[in-house]
Amino acid sequence: MPTDRLTEVPADVLAAIADTTGPVVKTEHVGSGFNSEIAARIHTESGTVFVKGLRADHPRVWTQQREADINPYVQGIAPRLLWHLRPAGWDLLGFEAVDGRPADYAPESPDVGAVATLLRRLGQVPCPDVPLKSMPDRMAAYSDTPELFSGNRLLHTDWHNTNVLIHEGSVLLVDWAWASRGAGWIDPALWVLWLIAGGHTAGQAELRVASLPAWSDAPREAVDAFAEASARLWREIAGADPDPWTERMEAAAGAWARHRDGSAR
Template identity: 80%
Template sequence: MPTDRLTDVPADVLAAITEATGPVVKTEPVGAGFNSEIAAHLHTDSGTVFVKGLRADHPRVWTQQREAEINPYLQGIAPRLLWRLQPAGWDLLGFEAVDGHHADYAPGSPDVPVVATVLHRLGQVPCPDLPLKSMPDRMAAYSDTPELFAGERLLHTDWHDTNVLVTGGQALLVDWAWASRGAGWIDPALWVIWLISAGHTAPQAEACAAALPAWTEAPATAVDAFAVASARLWHEIADADPDPWTQRMQTAAQTWAAHRGDSGR
């Protein structure tokens, strides 16, 4: 989890941040998220910046590079990257701050159609020529037919509600570490699992996704196979890290896979 105090990092790293932002008036730690050792809103006289970072020798420091590379392609869909710093063995990203709340996926939430809108917009973004992971490769260990997940669409793939910020009636997507290339219906499919986890039935969750052309045009056999693969993936995750949220996601994925199997498609 991120550090609770930015003062936990070396003075020369703090100095580099201050040079980029100006004098920091207030630091507000951000507790959500798993990919950063530093995560905080820095309030300055000229505005607020969200900073996230890792030590350069951290095994997940590649996520910083991924986010820095992909951000220019995400105008209007993700907060804008303002700068990247790599001082004294650290890798830091500074984003424009978003004054919003994490998406509420519960049945009846006004956030659900807002998230559907950003999913539709993401589906229209050309996939950049970057070394993104492919969904067939990512799911090969969980499916006998991973080639069904191939495609040339840009995918976010991590629809945890903390990765979707709702502000001014719009949604912005953060934490692009797991951006991938694949079939365009995969992000809606992954969202379906999160909707079930938040209390929707499987048919209700799929009805939310039905507003998206990528979902309605998806081959049913491919979606069925993806549901089975996702259930296997979440079983592995929950078995390795059996906390309440991973177990809830495992249950949701199994519920969806059972629904796809029972649908007769």
């Protein structure tokens, strides 16, 4: 479930940040995203930092350490982590602040080509020796053959368009909370879902990833199984009374699964 976002940065958090960066001049609440209780641009006398945080007893606080572990290995495609603090019952990450807007996944958007290039670059990053969940484990509840998703590639896995920032021709990938280890074609496959949700047909979405080496090497059986597992996953997330966002993703996952098994024809 999404984590509720605070609309104000608590005073004890600001004090801890000030101890590290110098006096805080201004804070700007960041509204998008689902994984943090705190997400804000913090302006200090020495510069601006993007801060995301969870309470130390939050059930997903482990995602903070995962982002910290991954960050040194994804320089050039992700903002740099400046510090990791654990003050007063909070777990806080401070990243270099970057300007950028969320990627547009519409069929006519020039962002789509830039994101494909980003995926190609990510596919060249070796998977670091840090604790990561495996995709077979993550998808075991939704597939009879989760072993088909195994591999030793670093995967981001959350291609929500707000996690892809576009600025003056450059593209950065943020929010590595759900980074995992698995087959290299899985990130392109997950992006296919978001492209469909953005207005592509399933066939158009697959054409967008067709030139990626990881995709072209993917076994058809494995991709078919992943499409079906993704449809099951999004049906569970949507439930009986989905909000517009989850309803759109459930529809996209269903459309892709039908495309893969031929029932859409």
